[in-house]
Amino acid sequence: MVYKCQEDSFLKEFTSKVVTCTEAQLKTVTNGKKITISGYEVVLEDTILFPEGGGQPCDYGLLGSVPVLQVTRRGADAVHFVESALPVGKLVTQKLDWERRLDHMQQHSGQHLITALADIHFGYPTTSWWLGEEESYIEFDTQSVKPSDLDTLEELVNEKIRAANPVIVTVYKEGDSELKRVRTRGLPDDHKGAVRVVTIEGVESNMCCGTHVTNLSQLQAIKILRIEKGKKNKTNLHFLVGGRVLRQLSACLHREYQLTALLKNGPADHVNLVDKLQRSLKYANKNLQAALRDIAAYEGARIKQQVPTPVYVSHHRKEADSDFMSILINEVGDQNVLLFLTVGDDKGGQMVLHGEPATVAQLGPQVCALLNGKGAAKGPKFQAKVSNFANRTKAEELISQYLAGTSNDC
Known part of the structure; x- marks a missing residue:
């Protein structure tokens, strides 16, 4: 089934009928502690709240006035976990946590773009990816990545963003011959029905269940952070897209202002002054330890x-x-x-x-x-x-x- 959130990823409100509502429990983690919450699993005729899948976490939002704590896919159903029961047959207005959705769309579409260009230009195939709360990473099937390739890759992805390439979603019937021409890491074992293909015009087509932007310009910018050794001879590439780039820049500037006030010099001199202070501190500690030994x-x-x-x-x-x-x-x-x-x-x-x-x-x-x-x-x-x-x-x-x-x- 293709959900409403997959038909229109920019839809923020939608009304649908409650099909089932059953008692259930949700095991989750709050403040680092595992807890179990008693509540209800609600299935609607359709939903704008994306159930986790394809490496993308679920959406949050409201069913009427009831907060949705989790959305998962079970076969063809999107199952919403809430703490209050909703009457079967009732029409419920869904309201989407838009800030979370936009962030996830930016990271997911950005991942598609990085994955495609890394493979096309450098032969680095993607085996998996992870969308984290602070930053995301792509797992490349290679033991190493050249630093110069990272610089070039960042230039290439941002060039595509400036070119404002359209991002198009096409729905195919299962088994359609066109599906053989698109990139995929395989469909879930319990997948049923139509198959969505996300195409970045002029770049690639990829099977995907996630929510995406409609134009690369909506990504704003991509910043590649670093690479690190992954598991089984793989390499992980960490990155930020869109709003996360701006938030990271704001955080860096805030720390820079604080350092400027503490060190009483300009940002360009921060590294040299901190290095000088560390050497002075090391020398002072050495003298202190010598004095303490004498004492x-x-x-x-x-x-x-x-x-x-x-x-x-x-x-x-x-x-x-x-x-x-x-x-x-x-x-x-x-x-x-x-x-x-x-x-x-x-x-x-x-x-x-x-x-x-x-x-x-x-x-x-x-x-x-x-x-x-x-x-x-x-x-x-x-x-x-x-x-x-x-x-x-x-x-x-x-x-x-x-x-x-x-x-x-x-």
Whole structure:
């Protein structure tokens, strides 16, 4: 069946009768979590809401005032999932999410154009494609793509857009001999009835169920982003079409304005200044680490020189790291001195409890739990990553109480 959305991809409203409405559930993902929604599957006599297929996601919109959460094709039927029941036989006005439809048409027609010219001019055949929320990609059946070919391909596709070649949809009866002359990756196993062929005039003809623009000028522009290694000796080409090109440009300009304000120089100097800042930061960090090593050695020596030698020492340094703690422990070099060391800030860091193994095994897990950490003991050292330094004072009190108790036992 050819749906109304495939007859006229620019139709934004349409009225049709409800044929069936059955209870169902929809498994989906919201905010990264899998959820199940209870609702109804509605089949209409016809629809302007495209059911997902051919690499193109489904349309969204309304049936009356009821939001459509998904549209899928089941045999010849377009099945609309909604959360409220609709009476069978009722005439319902469908309203299309036009912004989503236009975006999908631009990406899909742009994919056809890129696919055709990549094959014609460079011999890169397409095996599949994916229309993503941010960007799309085409999978080429080749191990590599020359960078110079990408530049030429981008020029070729935008030249066709400027030429405003018409995009024509023709419907053929299944088995028509004309279908042997068009590009296809095969029809779905459950396909029934007429076959649509999308023709970019002067470029190619391709079997396709998706919604498309009527003229390449409606694509506005195509930007090829990058290529990356795909699966099984394939190459993926990432691209943007139309509104996505403009949105990406706006985002880039916004970041550029922010960088200009932060760096206090023009966009042309951003790279050089950031490189200079990175080198300066690397040098500063190197000096900081050297200073911290000296401080760790000094603190360790200071502890050793105390008379009498302390039984317990607690030390925290916000800007230090695990090397600082290791140097301090090595400098003290005495398991009879219990060292409670932490490094990091309010967002978290690391802790080490070092001393006599039995004491460390007893106190380590308790201190770690207070600091909301995860770690383990090995010999004289309990080491952990922690995230709550607000309880550090409580941890010190716990250690002091334990040591006082063992001292009294003696």
